[in-house]
Amino acid sequence: MSQGDERGYGGNEPGGRTDDAYSTLGGTRQTRTRLPRGGEDDGYGRRPARNSRSLIMAVGVVVLLIAAIAFANQGGGDGSDGAAEKKPEAAGAGPTAATGTKPVQGKNGTIAAGFAHDEQGAQSAAANYAVALVSAEILQPDRRREIVRQIFVTNRVGELESRFDQAYDKAFLDKVGLDEEGKAAPGMTYVSRTAPVGTKTTTYSGSSATVEVWCTGVFGTAGVSSTNPVSNDWFTMTLTLQWADGDWKVDSFSQKDGPAPVNTDRTASNADEIAKAVEEYGGFTYAR
Incomplete structure (x- = not known):
């Protein structure tokens, strides 16, 4: 009483x-890229021929993918992450939700x-x-x-x-x-x-x-x-x-x-x- x-x-x-605006809680976005393993053959006991130029290109693609994923997870940029940008509006919609002020x-x-x-x-x-x-x-x-x-x-x-x-x-x-x-x-x-x-x-x-x-x-x-x-x-x-x-x-x-x-x-x-x-x-x- x-x-x-x-x-x-x-x-x-x-x-x-x-200064402390909205923070996103929850899971982390992860992407896994599968590449051929070095010990695999073509089914006939023969290993595919390696091309150093192709290998360099493949590695370059992986590096670019990792960089893109890291940037997306930061939620930076002008509209690079549409879901993150909608968080403040969604949070403010509830009558008892925090405003972020x-x-x-x-x-x-x-x-x-x-x-x-x-x-x-x-x-x-x-x-x-x-x-x-x-x-x-x-x-x-x-x-x-x-x-x-x-x-x-x-x-x-x-x-x-x-x-x-x-x-x-x-x-x-x-x-x-x-x-x-x-x-x-x-x-x-x-x-x-x-x-x-x-x-x-x-x-x-x-x-x-x-x-x-x-x-x-x-x-x-x-x-x-x-x-x-x-x-x-x-x-x-x-x-x-x-x-x-x-x-x-x-x-x-x-x-x-x-x-x-x-x-x-x-x-x-x-x-x-x-x-x-x-x-x-x-x-x-x-x-x-």
Whole structure:
């Protein structure tokens, strides 16, 4: 269950819950040229007469074939490999496929920054902001203020700081087993990690965009005596973005449940395994 679900925070409220272009994976094109073996005869015990000029020509043909194959495998030239040239178009056709645009390089604290001023940049920003808004750090008052100031438009910062403080008050923190600083008790690990599955732009202009981010995540407190065990959730966040101060910033956001797949009957890991995974596995910077 995500944080917004536990609190009922979200809904339609604003404060609620390439240098590396396409690479072709797969098999390698190979061509095998068969030449007569030196020990073969003509069926009558006689070896065919050798002609040095013919041999040189045959070797030359083989060399040319090898060179042509190597060039084709590189996919270079102006249309020398039609299949390779169609890859970007085919990959971009799927709504959740990668576009090939170079990922954002900047950082504002631990959150990505410097997104492209286009639709793909808006989707990349929304994905990274969704991760920050449902992170364990958002429950820590000091870190929360930093996150709000990093990702929201300036004129919404004061209002949203107040709304977040009200939503994640002492009663909420007690419910999930955290102290007033958003820290878990000794021997316990609070987990709140989100992974965007896909993004979709519903409206876009040069100055604003509305992006839906389909997410899954794990939420809860890992520990032997935890009354809020770690479980998974599926939800969709809708973020309204504005282009401000040279980057995409959040104006408002909301959250709804699903789409969710059928749960498997996989055996759940114990609390120690979950806590260890959170400590050992780092997160990602997301790019559309």
